[in-house]
Amino acid sequence: MFKKGPIDGVITENLRKFVDERGWLCELFRHDNLDEKHYPVMAYTSLTQPDTARGPHEHADQTDLFCFIGPSNFKLYLWDHRKNSPTFGNRMVLFTGEDSPMSVIIPPGVVHAYKNVGGKPGIVLNCANRLYAGKNKKEPVDEIRHEDTPDSPFRLD
Numbered sequence: 001m002f003k004k005g006p007i008d009g010v011i012t013e014n015l016r017k018f019v020d021e022r023g024w025l026c027e028l029f030r031h032d033n034l035d036e037k038h039y040p041v042m043a044y045t046s047l048t049q050p051d052t053a054r055g056p057h058e059h060a061d062q063t064d065l066f067c068f069i070g071p072s073n074f075k076l077y078l079w080d081h082r083k084n085s086p087t088f089g090n091r092m093v094l095f096t097g098e099d100s101p102m103s104v105i106i107p108p109g110v111v112h113a114y115k116n117v118g119g120k121p122g123i124v125l126n127c128a129n130r131l132y133a134g135k136n137k138k139e140p141v142d143e144i145r146h147e148d149t150p151d152s153p154f155r156l157d
Helices: none
Strands: 011-014 017-020 023-026 042-048 053-058 064-068 073-080 090-097 102-106 110-116 122-128
Touching: 042 053, 053 073, 064 073, 064 110, 073 122, 090 102
Parallel strands: none
Antiparallel strands: 011 102, 017 023, 042 122, 053 110, 064 102, 064 122, 073 090, 073 110
16 A cells, blocks of 8 residues: 655654764754644654564654654654645655664654564653643653554554
């Protein structure tokens, strides 16, 4: 059902680490580089164990701004599930993380998952444009989960 190809609205940006004797620094995003609709309202970080996946899932309204900077490397899977999108039915796979630092903006309706393929625990930062569970965590969570659906078309290799 899905074919390899770019996905409309998915924005990737290679990130640059500035290294010196103290370690390194990396800018993750700047408001002067983002469309207002992508401005983060919250951020979280997660640690994913080697050979472990998170997702696939999608959001009805939320845009994710993931930052993969290491340690470890990730395989990021994206499926355009938006029927009104010019790239509906496309699938992208990106390799990112310690060896290829990248930020990725994932719009609503794009199913996404990532797997730690780097052999060591890996950290991912997400700067979402919506609050998880709404203000004061009193609203439904904007998440459509696909990982436990046996006949899901959203399969990781």
